[in-house]
Amino acid sequence: MNVRSHVIPRFNCHPERSHSRTSQATKSKNLRLLLFLLVFTLPTHAQLPAGTTDAAQTQTQDPLLTQANEALSKQDYPTALKLLTTLAEKNPDNAPILYNLASTQDALDQTTTAEATYRRAIAADPNYLEPHVALGLLLARNNRRTEAHVELLKATTLTADNSPLKARAFRALARIDQSSNPAQASDELLSAIKISPETPDDILLSGELAEASGDTAAAEAAYSRLLAADPQDHDATAALTHLLLHQQKPDQAETLLTAALAKDPDNPTLNAQLASLYDQQNKPAEALPIAEKLHTAHPEDPAITRLLARLYTRNDQYEKALPLYTTLSVAAPHDPTILDDHADALIHLKRYAEAETLLQRAVANPADFPSKDDLGNAASHLAFASSANNDPKVTLQALTLRATVLSNSPSTLFLEAAAHDKLHHTKQATDLYKQFLSVANGQFPNEEWEARHRLIALEHGK
Numbered sequence: 001m002n003v004r005s006h007v008i009p010r011f012n013c014h015p016e017r018s019h020s021r022t023s024q025a026t027k028s029k030n031l032r033l034l035l036f037l038l039v040f041t042l043p044t045h046a047q048l049p050a051g052t053t054d055a056a057q058t059q060t061q062d063p064l065l066t067q068a069n070e071a072l073s074k075q076d077y078p079t080a081l082k083l084l085t086t087l088a089e090k091n092p093d094n095a096p097i098l099y100n101l102a103s104t105q106d107a108l109d110q111t112t113t114a115e116a117t118y119r120r121a122i123a124a125d126p127n128y129l130e131p132h133v134a135l136g137l138l139l140a141r142n143n144r145r146t147e148a149h150v151e152l153l154k155a156t157t158l159t160a161d162n163s164p165l166k167a168r169a170f171r172a173l174a175r176i177d178q179s180s181n182p183a184q185a186s187d188e189l190l191s192a193i194k195i196s197p198e199t200p201d202d203i204l205l206s207g208e209l210a211e212a213s214g215d216t217a218a219a220e221a222a223y224s225r226l227l228a229a230d231p232q233d234h235d236a237t238a239a240l241t242h243l244l245l246h247q248q249k250p251d252q253a254e255t256l257l258t259a260a261l262a263k264d265p266d267n268p269t270l271n272a273q274l275a276s277l278y279d280q281q282n283k284p285a286e287a288l289p290i291a292e293k294l295h296t297a298h299p300e301d302p303a304i305t306r307l308l309a310r311l312y313t314r315n316d317q318y319e320k321a322l323p324l325y326t327t328l329s330v331a332a333p334h335d336p337t338i339l340d341d342h343a344d345a346l347i348h349l350k351r352y353a354e355a356e357t358l359l360q361r362a363v364a365n366p367a368d369f370p371s372k373d374d375l376g377n378a379a380s381h382l383a384f385a386s387s388a389n390n391d392p393k394v395t396l397q398a399l400t401l402r403a404t405v406l407s408n409s410p411s412t413l414f415l416e417a418a419a420h421d422k423l424h425h426t427k428q429a430t431d432l433y434k435q436f437l438s439v440a441n442g443q444f445p446n447e448e449w450e451a452r453h454r455l456i457a458l459e460h461g462k
Contacts, residue, residue: 016371028155055313062087072100077107095125102131116136129158133169145176152176156191166196174205182212200226204235211243219243234260238269245277253277259286268294272307284315302331309341318348331360336362336369340378347385356394361399376406383415392419410440414447421454 064083071080084101091097102117117136121131155169168421170192170226177185193202207222220243226236237260244253257274261267261340271290278287291308298304305324312321325342332338339362346355359382369375379402386394396419417432433451440448 062090068100072104077104080104081108093124095121095128095131098124099128099131099134103134106134111138111142127158129155129163129165132158133165133172136169137172140172140176149173149176162195164196167192170195171202171205173207178205178209178212182209185209186213193320200229200233200235207239207243211246212321216247232263234264234267234269237329238273241270241273241277243274245280250281251276266297268298268301268304272304275307275311278315279311284311287311288315302328306338306341309345313341313345316348318345321345322349331363334365334368336365336378337374340374340381343378343381347381347388350388352385352388356382356389356391359385359398360394363398366401368402370403376402380406380412383412387415387418390422392422395419396423410436410444413439414444415452417451417454421458426458426461430455433458 001027007008056185064087068080068083068087071083073078081101081104084097084104087096088101098121102114102121104154105114105117115135118131118138121128122135132151134156136155139145139148139151152169152173156166156173159166160171168189168393174185174188174192177188186206189202189205189209203226205224207219207226210216210218220240223236223240223243226233227240230236237256240255241256244250252275254274257270257277261270261274264270271294271451275287275290277286278290288308288311291304291311294304295301295308305328309321309324312318312324322342322345325338325345326337328335329342329435339358343355343358343362346352346358359378362378363375363382369378379398382393382398383395383402386392386398395415399416399419402412413432413436415438417429420432421429433455437448437451440451442448
């Protein structure tokens, strides 16, 4: 009995979806469509379809093979890990054994080790489909999308047959390309559907892609098709709600949400959307209780935590927002938008030194920001925090970074002038104070008063 290319049974999700559609309870727990409100993230694990590859054609008499098969069939991954490690040591160039070992390591959340072992399997047999797909999924869920794209694209070229794995690779590629290249993602989704039947997830993705391409009619048709087939499909409800909000149809969105919530009042995704809807309508009294209830029920969910923190911030409740942002920053120390939101709360609480430290971390890698506006806003916050913290050199650095993505404003001109003033750069400060006054037009009375008096002082100091 030989070790088969093994499926990690406990992983039923994949990069193109964050959860199984088999039950509403599972949907509620995973909160995938909070991504419509906040940020797209990839799921924590992935699974390949069942395979039948012979993992050790030349080692059929090795009793470890039978033991490994038995451990895998029982999902006894610690035991399987020991057995497969020994088998891999005895057969270092056996790609199926290495693939099964990597899958087992993956199941045990040994991500770094699993990645290395998947790569060993690929090196042993570059045309072996399974490890390419598995490695691509692993890289994708760890937000290494460029590398993931390479592996998954390679997987689609390795076999001419209509393998379910090949369809899986196309679907994962579509999810990766969804934001940056929706047209390409649509082609990839179509390629997947040609290989395996269209799923509800495919219909949902087609709607999302149509929406990203500006074809709101096609998007609405896709979401409506899902709801017609299953009125209880909360993914479709949330997607259509998102579209209606984008179309500035809050009344229709609210009607859709309240009808769905009447049947499933505790659904976290729909409640989060309703809270966001009320927030957009400037109804904090309606929005905050919903978000607070959600956070109480799901205190570990980062999307809900961030939603509540933003609602507190929008309602000037920075003391309540701050501990939530602190939790988020600890959990995602390299997310620049979370660091920026955290720092913004600190700025409003006049804790400028702490804000400056967070913002310097946030802007250290400008390419990590989802948009130029996000980078520009963080740089603006850093300029203000460092100025309030009497750190003019950092202020100028922040303004220089901001200028790469946003044009000057009266506020930035004043901050730049003040920074040069503190550094005794008289000519630059004088010129910038004058530029500021020429565009301020009475909108900043305190700063205008200070600029005029500083110009007098600078002139006398010559």
